[in-house]
Amino acid sequence: MSADYDPHASSLDASTDPAVLDELFAIRGSIDNIDASLVYLLAERFKFTQRVGRLKAEHDLPPSDPGREAAQIERLQRLAHDAELEPAFAQKFLNFVIAEVIRHHRAIAAGEDVGPRTGTVPVVRQDAARDADGGARA
Numbered sequence: 361m362s363a364d365y366d367p368h369a370s371s372l373d374a375s376t377d378p379a380v381l382d383e384l385f386a387i388r389g390s391i392d393n394i395d396a397s398l399v400y401l402l403a404e405r406f407k408f409t410q411r412v413g414r415l416k417a418e419h420d421l422p423p424s425d426p427g428r429e430a431a432q433i434e435r436l437q438r439l440a441h442d443a444e445l446e447p448a449f450a451q452k453f454l455n456f457v458i459a460e461v462i463r464h465h466r467a468i469a470a471g472e473d474v475g476p477r478t479g480t481v482p483v484v485r486q487d488a489a490r491d492a493d494g495g496a497r498a
């Protein structure tokens with residue numbers, strides 16, 4: 361866990377029942393673990409997709425493969441349904457990730473470097489991110 365992360369960070373005020381806070385913080389401990397796993401999983405997925413991007417660039421293949429995307433999205437929507445996750449959300453999430461992958465593939469094909477060690481903005485502050493999405497999460 362990063363040194364400056366406060367697992368009890370909250371905007372709730374002191375009037376909140378301590379027993380409720382105990383339960384909330386216990387649940388948030390599991391949410392923290394899941395979110396950390398998501399970051400590791402996404403990082404691993406992007407490592408693989410960047411290998412695909414290099415392979416495509418070396419062999420002059422197009423950055424996107426709509427047939428593969430459609431099959432994958434359909435499969436994941438079925439899995440989402442079985443897992444009681446909103447299929448439309450699974451589709452939106454996958455489309456979001458795939459759009460970033462294709463952006464990487466185009467950059468790789470253009471001879472640019474991609475990945476977390478490039479660029480100038482290592483961490484997006486939470487308040488800035490909220491402004492950028494028009495307050496959708498407020």
Ligand SMILES: C=C(O[C@@H]1C=C(C(=O)O)C=C[C@H]1O)C(=O)O
Pocket residue numbers: 409412423424425426428429432457458461462
């Ligand atoms: C990773 C690939 O490139 C693109 C990205 C995909 C993905 O992130 O799942 C799927 C198809 C392609 O549009 C690939 O072709 O396998």
